[in-house]
Amino acid sequence: MTVPVVPVVSVALQPVVSWPREAAPGGRYLITVDLRLRDDQAAWPYPAEEYAVGFMLSGRSHLTVSTLGDASVVLHRFGGTYGPARFVVAVDGAADEGLHTALWLTLISAGGVPFHTAKLPVTLTRNAPVRPAAVGVPPAPKAVPEMELPKLAGTGSDAWSMAAIVVAGRPLLALATDDGTLRLWQLDASPPTELRIGKGPARLVPLPTTDGRTLLAAASGDTLALIDPATGSTVNWMRRKGSETITALTALARPDGSTWVAVGTSHGSVDLADTSRASFQNLRIAGHRGPVFTMTSVDSRDAILLASAGADSTLRIWDPEHASLLHELVSHTAQINDITTVRDERDRLLIASASDDGSVRIWDPVTGALATAVTGLDQWINAVTEVPPRPRQPPLLVWGGRDGTLWWSDRLTNSYSVEGGDRRAVTALTSFDWTGRSILAIARAGGHVELRDATAMTAKERKPARPNSTGADFDATADAIIVIPGFMGSELADAKSGNTLWGLSDARWYVSAWTTGASIRALKLTDEERTGRTGRVLATRLLRTPAFAPVLTGIEPYTGLVSSLRRVCRHPDAVLEFAYDWRLSVAHNARELAEAAEQHLRRWRHHRQGSAEARLVLVAHSLGGLIARYYTGVLGGRADTRLTIGIGVPYLGTIAAVEALQRPRPLPARRMAELVRTLPGMYDLLPFYRCVYDERELRRLTADDMARIGADPDLTNEAIATNRHLASVDAGPTRGVVGVGQPTAQSLALQAESLVSQRFLPTPDDEGILQPVDHQGDGTVPRFSALPPGEDALSPTYVAQTAGGLPRDHNVLAYLNAILTARPMGPPL
Amino acid sequence: VSAPLGPGIDAPDVITVGEPFMIGILNETDPGSTRCSIVDAATGLAVAMPSLRRNSEGTTAAATLREPGLYRIQVTTGSAGPVERLLLAVRDA
Numbered sequence: 001m002t003v004p005v006v007p008v009v010s011v012a013l014q015p016v017v018s019w020p021r022e023a024a025p026g027g028r029y030l031i032t033v034d035l036r037l038r039d040d041q042a043a044w045p046y047p048a049e050e051y052a053v054g055f056m057l058s059g060r061s062h063l064t065v066s067t068l069g070d071a072s073v074v075l076h077r078f079g080g081t082y083g084p085a086r087f088v089v090a091v092d093g094a095a096d097e098g099l100h101t102a103l104w105l106t107l108i109s110a111g112g113v114p115f116h117t118a119k120l121p122v123t124l125t126r127n128a129p130v131r132p133a134a135v136g137v138p139p140a141p142k143a144v145p146e147m148e149l150p151k152l153a154g155t156g157s158d159a160w161s162m163a164a165i166v167v168a169g170r171p172l173l174a175l176a177t178d179d180g181t182l183r184l185w186q187l188d189a190s191p192p193t194e195l196r197i198g199k200g201p202a203r204l205v206p207l208p209t210t211d212g213r214t215l216l217a218a219a220s221g222d223t224l225a226l227i228d229p230a231t232g233s234t235v236n237w238m239r240r241k242g243s244e245t246i247t248a249l250t251a252l253a254r255p256d257g258s259t260w261v262a263v264g265t266s267h268g269s270v271d272l273a274d275t276s277r278a279s280f281q282n283l284r285i286a287g288h289r290g291p292v293f294t295m296t297s298v299d300s301r302d303a304i305l306l307a308s309a310g311a312d313s314t315l316r317i318w319d320p321e322h323a324s325l326l327h328e329l330v331s332h333t334a335q336i337n338d339i340t341t342v343r344d345e346r347d348r349l350l351i352a353s354a355s356d357d358g359s360v361r362i363w364d365p366v367t368g369a370l371a372t373a374v375t376g377l378d379q380w381i382n383a384v385t386e387v388p389p390r391p392r393q394p395p396l397l398v399w400g401g402r403d404g405t406l407w408w409s410d411r412l413t414n415s416y417s418v419e420g421g422d423r424r425a426v427t428a429l430t431s432f433d434w435t436g437r438s439i440l441a442i443a444r445a446g447g448h449v450e451l452r453d454a455t456a457m458t459a460k461e462r463k464p465a466r467p468n469s470t471g472a473d474f475d476a477t478a479d480a481i482i483v484i485p486g487f488m489g490s491e492l493a494d495a496k497s498g499n500t501l502w503g504l505s506d507a508r509w510y511v512s513a514w515t516t517g518a519s520i521r522a523l524k525l526t527d528e529e530r531t532g533r534t535g536r537v538l539a540t541r542l543l544r545t546p547a548f549a550p551v552l553t554g555i556e557p558y559t560g561l562v563s564s565l566r567r568v569c570r571h572p573d574a575v576l577e578f579a580y581d582w583r584l585s586v587a588h589n590a591r592e593l594a595e596a597a598e599q600h601l602r603r604w605r606h607h608r609q610g611s612a613e614a615r616l617v618l619v620a621h622s623l624g625g626l627i628a629r630y631y632t633g634v635l636g637g638r639a640d641t642r643l644t645i646g647i648g649v650p651y652l653g654t655i656a657a658v659e660a661l662q663r664p665r666p667l668p669a670r671r672m673a674e675l676v677r678t679l680p681g682m683y684d685l686l687p688f689y690r691c692v693y694d695e696r697e698l699r700r701l702t703a704d705d706m707a708r709i710g711a712d713p714d715l716t717n718e719a720i721a722t723n724r725h726l727a728s729v730d731a732g733p734t735r736g737v738v739g740v741g742q743p744t745a746q747s748l749a750l751q752a753e754s755l756v757s758q759r760f761l762p763t764p765d766d767e768g769i770l771q772p773v774d775h776q777g778d779g780t781v782p783r784f785s786a787l788p789p790g791e792d793a794l795s796p797t798y799v800a801q802t803a804g805g806l807p808r809d810h811n812v813l814a815y816l817n818a819i820l821t822a823r824p825m826g827p828p829l
Numbered sequence: 830v831s832a833p834l835g836p837g838i839d840a841p842d843v844i845t846v847g848e849p850f851m852i853g854i855l856n857e858t859d860p861g862s863t864r865c866s867i868v869d870a871a872t873g874l875a876v877a878m879p880s881l882r883r884n885s886e887g888t889t890a891a892a893t894l895r896e897p898g899l900y901r902i903q904v905t906t907g908s909a910g911p912v913e914r915l916l917l918a919v920r921d922a
Binding site for chain 1: 836853869871914918
């Protein structure tokens with residue numbers, strides 16, 4: 001097959017612009033834009049004697065542009081125009097003096113194609129000259145008003161994986177197609193080279209080598225092959241053992257300069273392949289709950305990160321060197337088809353993910369934060385790519401949908417341009433540089449590939465109906481939500497050094513900390529802190545990785561809970577993560593919550609997606625539920641709170657707190673006791689229902705009981721006072737999520753100098769005789785203790801789950817979303 | 830006798846590497862479909878899938894972990910999602 005190359009006609013232009021390089025706030029300025037030929041001796045390439053060029057002038061912050069007359073000029077073959085286009089720019093009167101802003105000028109061909117953009121810097125100053133002088137702007141590159149690119153014929157098989165590389169100075173487009181074939185296309189030569197890789201859909205990724213070449217890693221079925229694109233020959237190949245097929249791959253640079261290939265499989269595994277040894281051995285690092293569809297690597301400032309996504313709708317960020325999961329990002333509600341890296345305005349590498357949920361989301365792979373999202377696209381999004389920064393142009397993010405629609409956005413915001421639809425599905429996208437131009441390659445169903453010149457593509461300010469919303473077509477809650485974690489559920493750091501004291505991502509820290517005790521000592525409450533002079537330790541954020549403490553077992557991260565809640569809000573800003581120093585008392589942290597809640601509600605009511613009618617919904621776990629109750633019932637927060645949802649909250653306390661405070665026992669429980677005996681937050685979890693079996697009667701726990709096991713009687717008495725207070729307050733509507741089915745200590749028996757926990761509660765039978773009854777619970781909180789007390793308590797929900805597992809249980813997340821999106825419907829139709 | 834309130838896990842919170850330990854599985858709603866696995870909490874990668882033993886006392890699984898670290902026990906039975914509990918493995922508990 002011959003690929004025709006059409007000669008391109010071109011002429012070089014020089015824009016001449018008069019604009020105010022210094023402008024006064026509140027001022028208005030005339031701007032003129034004209035054109036001349038850079039070389040007036042050059043041959044005129046067009047059949048007509050005149051050629052119209054349009055201008056688009058837009059203002060950055062504090063500048064508003066309006067057009068005077070026709071925003072175009074007509075260029076004559078003899079080098080001049082019939083007069084400039086004119087614009088007026090108005091400067092915001094409230095803009096700060098000294099601010100550096102800019103105008104952006106875009107030149108548009110007669111055919112409507114943007115072909116050059118120039119930045120016109122403007123500084124705001126009170127002493128701006130009244131009339132600016134005419135100044136030439138940087139010349140345009142050799143303009144190509146009507147661009148022609150080769151037409152590539154279809155392959156007949158869908159290409160879901162595509163990349164462009166340079167071979168012998170020329171671009172080469174590589175497509176991996178569903179028939180297990182790798183097709184290599186020299187864009188200015190023909191025909192394509194076809195290489196059969198294996199059985200099943202093929203995938204590919206460029207693979208830089210230490211000798212400066214670029215190979216292609218291509219996979220199909222269980223086979224991974226390394227191809228030299230210069231010769232079309234196979235350099236190396238390996239076969240993966242087992243029944244899984246390779247469904248995604250990416251290249252992974254390693255600290256020693258070598259490059260590995262990371263592969264994702266049909267069963268959800270993510271493996272590393274050492275291509276130099278042609279081996280998959282011992283390199284398996286992690287898994288998804290379903291096939292992996294897409295992978296990429298990110299060179300962050302500190303490490304090479306690996307990202308993978310697929311059918312389970314999660315985007316996972318890994319540290320491949322330590323084989324650890326850094327983030328499991330669960331904002332998408334349907335499978336993720338493609339991910340790619342993209343740079344923001346500060347040149348940070350982010351990850352864009354495209355999903356069947358009709359959204360493209362941008363993530364910070366280092367923090368796991370959702371940076372922005374384009375949602376409500378009403379289309380399955382198959383592919384996404386970044387067109388790298390072009391001269392004086394920001395990066396362009398392009399994505400394509402299953403109905404053939406193409407979108408592009410140049411500021412990573414929820415405004416974009418859109419084109420097409422009713423065409424063949426976009427299956428893959430990639431971009432590359434060709435003779436100084438940025439070319440976008442679009443693969444469509446059937447193996448059709450088209451090339452677009454993206455050098456001057458810019459996004460117009462087209463916003464969806466609900467800009468920056470979650471794009472939900474359900475009735476998203478207008479309320480402000482606060483997530484209040486449980487005991488040990490916030491990361492803590494030393495205020496002076498910034499060192500993390502609790503919540504480290506490395507699981508080995510917990511092994512060392514609870515056996516040697518060295519790292520735990522810094523968490524003990526000092527005498528100063530006990531007298532109220534806090535500030536030595538700062539709560540930085542909610543737990544991001546699993547943590548562990550003996551007796552209380554594990555504390556799971558809250559990332560999934562927060563992401564899930566943000567999906568049913570009008571805007572992610574509606575959700576506040578309230579991190580607190582869990583070592584301190586419920587009363588102390590409730591006062592901190594009151595301050596944070598007041599600020600959050602005020603901000604949300606003034607937010608562009610917020611509502612003046614918004615109230616608070618408190619979603620609290622474990623100890624966080626007691627803090628929420630103190631805030632609503634004691635500190636008056638009830639007035640601003642629509643609902644509190646308590647997940648595994650020990651409203652009546654937990655026997656586990658007594659177990660944690662017991663006299664010295666074997667390690668590592670002894671370390672736990674040494675730590676928590678100093679912490680008021682632990683005492684506030686003590687059980688205050690009739691739980692002590694003494695002299696054939698049930699009575700309440702006393703300070704003397706606690707002194708007997710080595711605990712602090714003063715802290716016990718303070719906790720008793722707090723608990724009595726909480727039992728009698730009117731805390732407003734509260735729903736409980738109650739964990740059941742787990743063996744749970746429910747009562748205590750006095751034995752010599754210890755309190756022995758029992759997995760039952762002596763409960764009177766019909767004749768009033770105490771009989772052991774196992775109510776079970778979540779493993780930490782007995783079932784009856786997790787029921788919110790008071791008249792405003794609403795029907796609880798029961799889930800078979802442990803205390804730590806409740807905040808990440810899918811049934812719990814679904815229940816919370818249902819509560820938050822429920823609306824009164826009136827009588828049935 | 831416990832009420833059948835859904836699957837439950839009865840296991841130690843800290844274990845010694847190299848030494849077998851028992852996991853009790855409570856309230857099986859569909860014994861034929863019960864699965865128990867232990868995954869590395871950092872990676873989500875399964876490190877053990879102990880086989881289940883049933884007798885008159887109930888269902889148990891015996892497992893041994895080779896490396897110190899933080900692990901997650903996951904039990905599924907019937908159509909219920911996994912019940913999960915964290916577990917610390919140390920050299921000498």
